[in-house]
Amino acid sequence: MIEELIKSPIFKGLSYNEIEEITNKYPYQIKNYDKDSIVKLSGEKCENLLIILEGKVQAQMIDYSGKAVTISELFAPMTIAPAFIYARQNEMPVTVQTLTKTSFIAFSKNTLTDILQNNRTILLNFLTVISDQSKFLSEKIQFLTFKSIKSKLANYILKKSQQGKLHSVILTETQQELADYFGVARPSLARTLGEMENDGIISISRKIITIHKLQELMNLSK
Amino acid sequence: MIEELIKSPIFKGLSYNEIEEITNKYPYQIKNYDKDSIVKLSGEKCENLLIILEGKVQAQMIDYSGKAVTISELFAPMTIAPAFIYARQNEMPVTVQTLTKTSFIAFSKNTLTDILQNNRTILLNFLTVISDQSKFLSEKIQFLTFKSIKSKLANYILKKSQQGKLHSVILTETQQELADYFGVARPSLARTLGEMENDGIISISRKIITIHKLQELMNLSK
DNA sequence: TATGTAATGTAATAATTGTTACAAATAACA
DNA sequence: TGTTATTTGTAACAATTATTACATTACATA
Numbered sequence: 001m002i003e004e005l006i007k008s009p010i011f012k013g014l015s016y017n018e019i020e021e022i023t024n025k026y027p028y029q030i031k032n033y034d035k036d037s038i039v040k041l042s043g044e045k046c047e048n049l050l051i052i053l054e055g056k057v058q059a060q061m062i063d064y065s066g067k068a069v070t071i072s073e074l075f076a077p078m079t080i081a082p083a084f085i086y087a088r089q090n091e092m093p094v095t096v097q098t099l100t101k102t103s104f105i106a107f108s109k110n111t112l113t114d115i116l117q118n119n120r121t122i123l124l125n126f127l128t129v130i131s132d133q134s135k136f137l138s139e140k141i142q143f144l145t146f147k148s149i150k151s152k153l154a155n156y157i158l159k160k161s162q163q164g165k166l167h168s169v170i171l172t173e174t175q176q177e178l179a180d181y182f183g184v185a186r187p188s189l190a191r192t193l194g195e196m197e198n199d200g201i202i203s204i205s206r207k208i209i210t211i212h213k214l215q216e217l218m219n220l221s222k
Numbered sequence: 223m224i225e226e227l228i229k230s231p232i233f234k235g236l237s238y239n240e241i242e243e244i245t246n247k248y249p250y251q252i253k254n255y256d257k258d259s260i261v262k263l264s265g266e267k268c269e270n271l272l273i274i275l276e277g278k279v280q281a282q283m284i285d286y287s288g289k290a291v292t293i294s295e296l297f298a299p300m301t302i303a304p305a306f307i308y309a310r311q312n313e314m315p316v317t318v319q320t321l322t323k324t325s326f327i328a329f330s331k332n333t334l335t336d337i338l339q340n341n342r343t344i345l346l347n348f349l350t351v352i353s354d355q356s357k358f359l360s361e362k363i364q365f366l367t368f369k370s371i372k373s374k375l376a377n378y379i380l381k382k383s384q385q386g387k388l389h390s391v392i393l394t395e396t397q398q399e400l401a402d403y404f405g406v407a408r409p410s411l412a413r414t415l416g417e418m419e420n421d422g423i424i425s426i427s428r429k430i431i432t433i434h435k436l437q438e439l440m441n442l443s444k
Numbered sequence: 445t446a447t448g449t450a451a452t453g454t455a456a457t458a459a460t461t462g463t464t465a466c467a468a469a470t471a472a473c474a
Numbered sequence: 475t476g477t478t479a480t481t482t483g484t485a486a487c488a489a490t491t492a493t494t495a496c497a498t499t500a501c502a503t504a
Contacts, residue, residue: 061364064380064440083356086349093360113346117339124335127308130352134305137359138315142283144366145405147462148490158286174451183367185492190453192491206452206500218286369492370460396481407462412483414461428470428482445504452499459492469482474475 001030001105004053008077009129013121022122026115029106033098040080040096047090048106050080055102059094073099083130085109144183146221149192152182154220157202157209168210196220223252223327226275230299231351235343244344248337251328255320262302262318269312270328272302277324281316295321305352307331366405368443371414374404376442379424379431390432418442 002019005011011019030053033039040046042062056075074080074096084090086109107115116123146152156178160169171178175193179186196202201213201220211217224241227233233241252275255261262268264284278297296302296318306312308331329337338345368374378400382391393400397415401408418424423435423442433439 064377064443083353085353086346087353087357088350089354089357093364113342117342117345120335120339123339124308127352128310130349130356131305131307131309132311134352134356134359135309135311137356137363140363141359141366142315144363147405155286175453176451183369186452187454187493188491191455194453221286397483398481408482409463409484410461413485416483447504448502450499450501453497455495455497457493460490462489463487465485467483467485469480471480472478474477 001053004077005051005105008051008079010049010051010079010082010122010125012125014119018119022115022119026107026111028111031104031106033102033104035098035100037098037102038095039098039102039104040092040094042092042095044092045090046081046084046092047109049082049085049109049112050104050106052076052078052080053103053105056099057096057102058099059096061094079129080104082126083133085112140181143181149182149184149188150196150220151222152184153189153192153196154217156182157211158217158221161211167214168208171207171209223275226299227273227327230273230301232271232273232301232304232344232347234347236341244337244341248329248333250333253326253328255324255326257320257322259320259324260317261320261324261326262314262316264315264317265313267312268303268306268314269331271304271307271331271334272326272328274298274300274302275325275327278321279318279324280321281318283316301351302326304348305355307334362403365403371404371406371410372418372442373444374406375411375414375418376439378404379433380439380443383433389436390430393429393431 002016002023005019005023006014006016014022031039031050033055039050039057052075054076056073057080058071058073059080060071080096081092081094084092112126116126143152143155146155157169161167173181175189176186179189182189193202193204197204199216201211201216203210203212224238224245227241227245228236228238236244253261253272255277261272261279274297276298278295279302280293280295281302282293302318303314303316306314334348338348365374365377368377379391383389395403397411398408401411404411415424415426418439419426421435421438423433423438425432425434
């Protein structure tokens with residue numbers, strides 16, 4: 001168990017012995033589930049820190065007509081919905097279901113608070129995890145807010161290129177994944193890429209995008 | 223100053239004396255700015271907890287062509303970007319500028335961490351603030367992700383009605399505000415409302431929406 | 445290297461949404 | 475109560491994007 005916790009973002013940076021001390025000092029539960037079990041139902045209160053020790057789960061949102069809409073996969077040593085434990089409305093927005101035999105370690109909210117107060121590393125880790133998630137969400141909102149596919153793409157390319165200060169960008173996702181991230185259809189994204197290439201603003205060779213007209217790309221980004 | 227801090231979400235629940243003790247024990251800075259001063263530039267590292275004691279500021283995002291895109295207003299006793307202090311990439315995504323004469327209290331990240339470890343109320347408050355924000359962002363993403371305006375609206379109405387278990391919903395925002403939240407144009411939203419009324423699914427009387435065909439509304443929500 | 449699978453490029457058409465403009469209704473307030 | 479500003483309803487038209495379908499190219503792996 002401790003070998004797994006060492007890898008978890010929450011316990012990162014602690015030694016085996018430090019983690020052992022914590023598990024001796026504070027109460028916790030080990031929860032085991034078979035394949036295809038429901039771990040948390042949408043709407044259920046989230047009052048525990050759940051860290052996956054082994055296995056893989058799926059978080060899916062169910063719409064009002066009963067259809068699953070968004071799905072994400074989580075696996076060891078990830079944490080289930082860390083940002084919901086302390087939210088005022090702490091109902092789970094998703095249903096969590098195991099994809100394989102899965103085990104969790106669970107700490108109650110009170111115990112977690114005790115641990116955070118007493119261990120600075122874990123406090124910083126926990127804050128970093130939920131802050132990073134917040135940052136991810138607000139960046140995603142940026143992209144969803146830009147009106148046209150062209151402006152989403154221009155921003156995406158500029159952001160990626162800026163980090164490396166390069167005029168070429170390597171796509172790390174498939175078009176389908178990028179289209180999903182933007183919330184658009186895949187052929188529409190491909191068409192837009194094609195249009196920008198025709199206009200000589202970029203050139204594309206499979207996964208590599210080269211920027212030719214930086215200023216025009218910047219103008220598209222609004 | 224302490225009178226202001228009592229109202230802040232971070233110091234909520236503490237007595238005057240408790241806050242006084244904290245301000246005596248831990249180092250802080252008071253920062254005063256005139257009207258229209260830049261407090262933080264986009265891209266600057268965020269390494270302090272900044273709480274507005276007095277005044278009003280504006281956070282605006284600048285796109286690559288130099289145009290301001292999104293703007294939000296913050297005023298006393300709100301906190302500037304609490305979720306960015308502990309993020310691994312802690313560069314501010316927005317420029318913060320004063321709209322009036324403004325004063326802040328600033329605690330360094332290390333001091334804040336000390337305070338969080340030593341005061342359970344503040345720890346819980348801080349976690350609640352950033353968790354609530356995370357929740358707000360993920361709900362917003364939901365609405366931006368639904369493809370059609372009809373599905374956004376259906377979800378919005380269902381979510382609002384469910385909380386009160388009622389079949390009527392009172393809009394608390396103008397159409398313009400709702401359209402902005404959804405990221406769509408106002409006339410498009412109005413047209414969609416009209417279509418749903420024509421179909422007999424809902425009826426609208428200014429700010430009050432009454433649900434007539436719940437099942438059909440649920441079917442629209444995907 | 446052959447072969448099946450996944451990813452990409454592209455086109456025609458349909459559907460949705462934005463834009464612009466203006467009238468009507470309501471709210472705010474002197 | 476009258477006047478002005480804000481909000482809402484609505485229409486015509488333009489622009490954008492989705493849908494569907496299929497060919498082509500790259501990729502994994504047997």
